Amino acid sequence: MLDETRESFRKVADLLSHLARQQSVRTVVFTGVTPRCGTTTAAVAVAKELARLAGLRTLLVDMNMRRPGVAKSLRGDITPIEESWESLQSSTQPLSTMSTASVAKLRVLAPAISPQASVSAELVKKVVDRAAQDFDIIIFDTPPVLGYADAFVAAGVTQAMVLVVEAGQTPFEVIDRIKHEVGVRGITLLGAVLNKHRRFIPGWIYRVFAR
Ligand SMILES: Nc1ncnc2c1ncn2[C@@H]1O[C@H](COP(=O)(O)OP(=O)(O)OP(=O)(O)O)[C@@H](O)[C@H]1O
Ligand SMILES: [Mg+2]
Secondary structure (H helix, E strand, O other): OOHHHHHHHHHHHHHHHHHHHOOOOOEEEEEEOOOOOOHHHHHHHHHHHHHHOOOOOEEEEEOOOOOOOHHHHHOOOEOOEOOOHHHHHHOOOOHHHOOOEOOOOEEEEOOOOOOOOOOOHHHHHHHHHHHOOOOOEEEEEOOOOOOOOHHHHHHOOOOEEEEEEEOOOOOHHHHHHHHHHHHHOOOOEEEEEEEOOEOEOOHHHHHHHHO
């Protein structure tokens, strides 16, 4: 991973740690524009940073029921909590006491799910209700916005969204349309992470988010 990419993940973690400390944002959805743009990579990197460097009690939830990727992305670093969504909803054991992690303050929820399942607002709310007492910040990794409603559904019951954009892959008009869709839903878009960029950042990225 390029230093620039790592630094842009650190910037997001820094912003989120400030907002979490102020208690203004404690639940955030990570989504991408296109499939494979690096949403999961960004969510995992930011969650580790929040737990390890910012010292926040962090919960990372794999809410990509289409193509879960968090467990794989962790590469054995951390053992995720893998109970089914059904047993997680009925269990009362605090999530903070479950699973072992090499990063002390990070817990990861990566339940086995069926590929047909889609995110529901009710499920996201249940996770938030169950984890709110034990964690300073909860990050939801979700599918890309092009093609799936899941990220918007999840962001409707969380406090903010972070958008991952793969450099050179997304036309200006598409980002603009996503920004509009986010706005009409009243979702707070904290910003975009430019992933897989090669030292050159197209000017339109700045133009779009400066509006
Ligand atoms: N900054 C990066 N540098 C190098 N490889 C990367 C980077 N970001 C992501 N990748 C690689 O690209 C692939 C897709 O990444 P990732 O799973 O994070 O994307 P995603 O947007 O979550 O995909 P999906 O649409 O399946 O949810 C993975 O093989 C990952 O290792
Ligand atoms: Mg993913």
